Amino acid sequence: MTPSAPAPSTTSAQLIDGNALSKQVRAQVAERTAELSAKGFKPGLAVVLVGDNPASQVYVRNKVKACEDVGFHSVLEKYDASMTEAELLARVEALNNDPSIHGILVQLPLPKHIDDHKVIEAISPLKDVDGFHIASAGALMVGEVGFKACTPYGCMKMLESIGMKDLRGKHAVVIGRSNIVGKPMAMMLLAANATVTVTHSGTADLGAMTRQADIVVAAVGKRNVLTADMVKPGAVVIDVGMNRNDEGKLCGDVDFDGVKQVAGYITPVPGGVGPMTITMLLVNTLEAVERLATQQG
Numbered sequence: 187m188t189p190s191a192p193a194p195s196t197t198s199a200q201l202i203d204g205n206a207l208s209k210q211v212r213a214q215v216a217e218r219t220a221e222l223s224a225k226g227f228k229p230g231l232a233v234v235l236v237g238d239n240p241a242s243q244v245y246v247r248n249k250v251k252a253c254e255d256v257g258f259h260s261v262l263e264k265y266d267a268s269m270t271e272a273e274l275l276a277r278v279e280a281l282n283n284d285p286s287i288h289g290i291l292v293q294l295p296l297p298k299h300i301d302d303h304k305v306i307e308a309i310s311p312l313k314d315v316d317g318f319h320i321a322s323a324g325a326l327m328v329g330e331v332g333f334k335a336c337t338p339y340g341c342m343k344m345l346e347s348i349g350m351k352d353l354r355g356k357h358a359v360v361i362g363r364s365n366i367v368g369k370p371m372a373m374m375l376l377a378a379n380a381t382v383t384v385t386h387s388g389t390a391d392l393g394a395m396t397r398q399a400d401i402v403v404a405a406v407g408k409r410n411v412l413t414a415d416m417v418k419p420g421a422v423v424i425d426v427g428m429n430r431n432d433e434g435k436l437c438g439d440v441d442f443d444g445v446k447q448v449a450g451y452i453t454p455v456p457g458g459v460g461p462m463t464i465t466m467l468l469v470n471t472l473e474a475v476e477r478l479a480t481q482q483g
């Protein structure tokens with residue numbers, strides 16, 4: 187089988203293991219971090235959490251641990267939900283000016299009285315390692331240097347890991363059009379030369395779209411949005427969704443058991459896109475330092 191053309195599956199799809207791929211990429215990040223640190227450029231990431239959303243607390247803990255594992259300097263700033271927008275903006279400004287910090291991540295969602303958009307736009311584009319700033323979205327749109335949103339960037343790495351880097355001739359269908367996943371995903375696939383269709387809640391016949399796809403990326407947030415009858419044999423299926431099933435277990439948007447009988451490759455949930463998202467946050471932070479190191483000779 188040539189890596190760029192997954193063969194139609196007659197048995198069961200091959201798994202794209204996000205944990206294993208993450209381990210490889212993080213080992214490379216750790217190696218480069220050691221080299222940069224020795225030259226006085228130790229990567230630093232600040233993670234800011236406001237309030238006590240339980241899911242956010244887990245995400246933030248995982249991000250800080252991932253930083254420590256690769257040798258980054260990491261700072262976790264936790265604030266009470268009563269923090270005002272002005273106070274948070276002042277903290278962001280202080281981190282923008284802190285030379286030991288190269289990446290700033292403000293964990294979303296923020297409490298209702300704080301405008302997410304205003305806070306994200308206050309982060310320096312040079313430290314926007316989540317890739318959510320308008321400058322990062324614009325850079326992706328026009329193909330200039332910026333930071334790529336971590337989740338779709340992780341999906342692209344997963345495609346690359348199965349030999350699908352140049353997607354010329356491939357049709358990719360993205361389900362979902364959010365600013366943090368669906369839209370940047372479509373842009374990255376397009377930049378890799380795929381022909382891209384973006385679908386959403388207003389799409390009339392989702393299956394008619396996905397059945398044409400060589401690559402399907404599901405980023406909806408609803409279980410079983412993609413079922414076996416909606417997938418072309420041999421297609422690559424990337425499941426971004428994070429949902430809970432009736433037993434409370436984490437699951438994706440894809441009917442995994444059904445779709446794996448038809449697809450050529452499939453990502454599991456958990457252990458697929460999730461770990462790659464954190465890995466790409468590390469990659470972006472390292473990239474921020476690389477740019478600085480190049481600039482400062």
Ligand code: NAP
Nearest residue numbers: 337362363364367386387405406407426427428459460463
């Ligand atoms: P979002 O902002 O809620 O966007 C969901 C998108 O799905 C919207 O564009 C919506 O269409 C579309 N949609 C809803 N129902 C649909 C349907 N029946 N058919 C087709 N499209 C439909 O969600 P998000 O932030 O992009 O996240 C999507 C999922 O990915 C969530 O489960 C989230 O938890 C997960 N996620 C995972 C990671 C990770 O690291 N693994 C990272 C980020 C997000 P409209 O625009 O028309 O409303």
